[in-house]
Structure formats: C-alpha cells, structure tokens
Amino acid sequence: MQFKYDEDVEAFRQEVRQFIKDELPPEEIRLQRGYEGGFDTYEEEYDYTMGFQKKLAAKDWLAMAWPKEYGGGGASHMRQLVYNEEMAYHSAPVGNMGIAWVGPSLMLYGTDEQKEKFIPRITQADDWWCTLYSEPGAGSDLASLQTRATRDGDDYVINGQKIWTSGGHLADWGWLAARTDPDAPKHKGITMFMLDMKSPGVTVRPLINMSDRHGFNEVFFEDVRVPASQVVGEENRGWYHMAVALDFERSGIGAYAGGRRNVERLAKLAKDNPQLIERRPSVKHELADRSVELEVGTLLAYRVATMQAKGLVPNHEASAAKMFGSEMGQRIQLTGMHLLGTAGQLRNGSHGQIADIATNYLSSVSGTIAAGTSEIQRGIIATRGLGLPRG
Structure with a gap:
C-alpha cells in the first residue's frame, strides 16, 4: 500500500530533510551519538542536543505540535508524522520532556505566573x-x-x-x-x-x-x-x-523509521562484505523478514496517525503500534548479531570491528519495557481491542 501526502506535507518533508542535512554532523558521527552515549563529556552531550533543539526552535519546529496560543506551531497530525519520521530516520536528538510532558500540563493546569515563566523557556530549548x-x-x-x-x-x-x-x-x-x-x-x-x-x-x-x-x-x-x-x-x-494527553501525534512512527535505517545499514554491510552471507546464508531471510515487518509496522503507525487526523482517539491501535515496534527493534538488532557472528561482540575501537552492533543489541532490550511494557500493551489489546475479560 502506498500513501500519498498532500503537496504541502510532502514539501515539508523535503524541507525537513534539507534542514537535517545542513544542521546535523555526518552520519558516521551521528551513529556514535544518540541519547545514550558517544560523547566524551556530559557537557558535549548537552551542547550537542540543546544546540540542535535551539535550531529547531528558531524554525518554530520544536513545539510544532503545541497550540499556537502557547508559542507552538499548531501543526496537523500528518505534518507531525512526517517530522517525527524524518528525525527518527536520521537519529536526530529531538527527545524533549519539557515539550512532551511539562508544557502540556502547564497549559491545562498551570497558573498564569507558571505559564509566563516556564513555557517560553521550554519552546526555546533553554532548559533540559x-x-x-x-x-x-x-x-x-x-x-x-x-x-x-x-x-x-x-x-x-x-x-x-x-x-x-x-x-x-x-x-x-x-x-x-x-x-x-x-x-x-x-x-x-x-x-x-x-x-x-x-x-x-x-x-x-x-x-x-x-x-x-x-x-x-x-x-x-x-x-x-x-x-x-x-x-x-x-x-x-x-x-x-x-495522565494529561494533548492531541499530539503518537503513532510510534519513530520506531519504524529508525528501524528502516538500521535494516538498510545491515543490508549494505552484507553487500559490502559478502563473506558474511556466505558464512550464514539464512541471514538473507532474516533481513527479508525484518523488511516485511517494517512495512507492517509502518501501516500500524500510519493507522494511528490517520485516526488522529480524523479526530478519533486511538486506544488499542496505539498499543499495537508500540508493542510491534519495540519487539521488532529487538529482532532487527538480533539479526545484526547473526550477520556478524562472533565479530558482533566487538565494540567501537576494537581491531577488526566493522559495525557497533553489540551496543545496539544490548540497548534494544529495554524497548519492550520503557513507555509501557509489551505485557501491558497486550493486555490493552486483549481487553479494549478484543473485548476479552480482565484477569
């Protein structure tokens, strides 16, 4: 199935891609960074992350999902989807608890003084x-x-x-x-x-x-x-x-966009090093499986975004997208370990190391725990999606 975006949304996607190309370091550097590491000091991590977010703020993208009266962009769900998809694909440092949690709560429950003091600082990436x-x-x-x-x-x-x-x-x-x-x-x-x-x-x-x-x-x-x-x-x-939840795009598309980039990297690694496939031909089938799963998961995410765009409230649909995405992420990293074999245990800087699969594999374990365990998501799907009894 192919999705066709409105012309303005597709033009926005191209604008985001160009912005990332202009403002982020080369990919090989970005791959070493990301939320959990690759920095020599905490100050370097802070400056890298907040520096990029300040650039987003300058384009009114950091709080693009917020209502305009609070300094946000009032962006449609489809624009949010495209933005989140591109940022995740390129491993951009966009996670921001102030945008996701604090600001929305202040909008609904904060005093005028609190809103005046904190909301502008959040929208301008002045605080972590x-x-x-x-x-x-x-x-x-x-x-x-x-x-x-x-x-x-x-x-x-x-x-x-x-x-x-x-x-x-x-x-x-x-x-x-x-x-x-x-x-x-x-x-x-x-x-x-x-x-x-x-x-x-x-x-x-x-x-x-x-x-x-x-x-x-x-x-x-x-x-x-x-x-x-x-x-x-x-x-x-x-x-x-x-439990506050403003009507933000919450399709989970980031897991699939990031997963797609990881599978592309593994496929390139296999093509550039044919001995890896010769040693373990079954990995070709694993990569094919991961590719199919990415297509399925992307449809799950798009369904959630489409529901929101129509004014509907996703429930078990969002749980399905989250659960499938986090479990798929683990399978992608396991496929990477299978591709490299024992060399997959080598870390950055090791002699003979050609990809830091080990770090990604170990980091993926938390995916089915964070932001709601897979067990919780399955419970939601069973009770709210299928109407099965609790317990």
Missing part, C-alpha cells in the same frame, strides 16, 4: 527537563510511589528516591511526582512539582547499563525545599494531571 516518576518499588504500578512532599510554610520538603531517570545528569529541571497525603488512597495523594535539579539535597547517581552507556540515573532527595509556587495543579490530584 527530566521526569521524576519511577521508584524502586513503583514502576509499572506508578501510583505506589513513596517519595514524600511535606508542607512547611511556603515550601514543600521532599524526601525519597527516583530511579530510571532519563537524562537526570543533564537536566536543569525535574518534573516530579511526590506523595503529599500518605493516608489517602494511592491514586489520590500525589502532587506534581517543578523541581530545580540544582537544589540543595538533590543527588544524581549514574546507572550504567549493560552496553556500558549512561542514559539513566537514580535521584535522591534529602530535605529538598521546593516553593509552593512550583506546585502544578491541585494538591493530591497529581495522578490525574500526570
């Missing part, structure tokens, strides 16, 4: 935000979080721990969920805060993953004071504020 949600005992069951926020005059005093905090070592601000009423039912005693990550009592410790990369962190709070003016929304209503 992280989300402070998960805890050692509260992951998928996030409402079980135990980090405490106790009112003390004009401040709240925060004590507790967060874990799996993406980019916490780089963040200027944190979007924090903390328990303000320990006696209330677990969903009803949570409050949302904007926390300065440089506040006294905040300690960020790296979590090095099995691919020897630093993307996640654990964050400790010891008597951290947060002004009450940095509470967002109603006290004890934070759980419901966390």
